[in-house]
Amino acid sequence: MTQATILVVDDELFFLRLYSELLESDDYLIETAASGEEAVTRIRQGGIDLVMTDMNMPGVDGLEVLRASRNIRNSPDVIMVTGHATTESAIQALKNGARDYIIKPFNPDELRHLVHTCIEQRRLLNENSSLKSQIELFQKGQNLASLIDLDRLLPQSINSMLQELGGGRGIAFMYGNNSAPVLRSCISMNENEGRAIAQTMLPMIDPQGRLRFLDGSEFTTSSGWPEDVNSIGILPLPCQGDIKGAIILCNAPDDRMETLETTENLLFLSEQICLGFDNAFQFLGTRELVYTDDLTGLFNHRYLHLAIEKEISRASRYDLKFSIIFLDLDHFKQINDTHGHLAGSKTLTEVAAVLRSSVREVDTLFRYGGDEFTALLVETDEEGARIAAERMRASIAGTTFLQDEGINAKVTATIGYATYPDHTGNKFDLIDMADKAMFNGKKERNVIRVASPNRSQEA
Secondary structure (H helix, E strand, O other): OOEEEEEEEEEHHHHHHHHHOOOOHHOOEEEOOOHHHHHHHHHHHHOOOEEEOOOOOOOOOHHHHHHHHHHHOOOEEEEEOOOOOOHHHHHHHHHHOOEEEEEEOHHHHHHHHHHHHHHHHHHHHHHHHHHHHHHHHHHHHHHHHOOOOOHHHHHHHHHHHHHHHHOOOEEEEEEEOOOOOEEEEOOOEEEEEHHHHHHHHHHOOOOOOEEEEEEHHHHHOOOOOOOOEEEEEEEEEEEEEEEEEEEEEOOHHHHHHHHHHHHHHHHHHHHHHHEEEEHHHHHHHHHHHHOOOOOOEOOOOOOHHHHHHHHHHHHHHOOOOEEEEEEEEEOOOHHHHOHHHHHHHHHHHHHHHHHHHHOOOOOOOEEEOOEEEEEOOOOOOOOEEEEEEEHHHHHOOEEEEEEOOOOOEOOOOOEEEEOOOOOOOOOHHHHHHHHHHHOOOOOOOOOOOOOOOOEEEEO
């Protein structure tokens, strides 16, 4: 067990020597200070377990030494010593946080017993505090490991690691279809900053899945980063051996990483986070089977409602806009009637492929039913939706379908779109307005229409 350090404070050399001789025989480390000023300076440096100070000293007295002791982190216990004690002075010392007091002249055995009791109780309290901290860390890790909802797991994981590090900011992202980072959570920075960090740090992710920390000399910031990033922590997120994303921490205080305890705690949390991510990612795959259209691989109409609710929440929080596109193929029934349902199904899969190439990685596509498709365009205003809708319409009209079957069919589409919150702030109204805009376009076909409460208009 580490020796306890006791600081003896007295302006009389006789008592400094007396205390030292009495307590050194009990295997304590004894330091001395001949004034209150000297004592306060030493106490603020840390590493003192017990201060035994005379109450009455010129300049900084014992009560001021006591107050200085109480104002530092992991403050030492204080025993007040006085030869001029009164009930009031003793009560004042105890009220200010003194552990106990002793009166001169004192019995040496009484002093040694008092000091031993104080040091032993402090040791037990520290052990209990450490045990409590470990239990809390274990419970936190178990909670993270048991989460199967990525939208809850990722921000909680970032916050847990930042708490352990004592501060900072962080992001979590996953790889999209083109291995581009898709942001899933941002803490204490905006999404544009998060995307810039994720894109820049991709080459720094350990393919073996190990947690690593980098100082400013080991990475280069890029345009769009938040200011003053001087340290980076990277936790890869694996699932069944493949890295699916990462958590990136910025500006965690470096000095917190110098202690073995903090490192061990971070490693434990990292293991639990990765376990939770593996479970959540596999659950996500299972859940997507329920929400995915078997024919095209796009999401289905059941997931559309969940996705819009989530995007409304995000748009409301960050004051963003998003748009919904409804697309219906023109005269699709003729392909089924002329070439059969297998050809019709193949056409739908090829249309889905065309749509994927017409939207961004962050946008979401759905097969709403039959030959109707839907797109959720994040952070997209009405003008952006118009451009996207026209690109989708032109891409379908410019594609020759069923070439492998020797049919070479041409297909067109009619599209309607609506923007949140410009057209409406209600999920059901948003869907209905985009659908009605598309329906109104069917009078002409192969056009795009923007939602309007009273009338439709060609964009």
